[in-house]
Amino acid sequence: MYSSLIGKIEKAQRYAQERERVNFSRFVVWFQGEHDRYRLGYDEGRWECSCGFFNGRQVCSHTMALERILQGMIPSRTAPAE
Numbered sequence: 001m002y003s004s005l006i007g008k009i010e011k012a013q014r015y016a017q018e019r020e021r022v023n024f025s026r027f028v029v030w031f032q033g034e035h036d037r038y039r040l041g042y043d044e045g046r047w048e049c050s051c052g053f054f055n056g057r058q059v060c061s062h063t064m065a066l067e068r069i070l071q072g073m074i075p076s077r078t079a080p081a082e
């Protein structure tokens, strides 16, 4: 029992280094901006953000930041990172 748990922990440590194994389908997060807190949603490639800039543009600094944070775990829709 104990040795099998150690094996699982070792596997988890290896998995945690292999981000490409994880692909987000949908989530909701709160994002703390410089002036306010925003609600971000992601659903199969579609983003939402409660900030004023996002409305009508479908992109904002918050969604772009999360795309960078989750790079490799969600499909990229913007220019490649520098």
Ligand SMILES: [Zn+2]
Binding pocket: 038, 049, 050, 051, 052, 053, 054, 060, 061, 062, 063
């Ligand atoms: Zn935003």
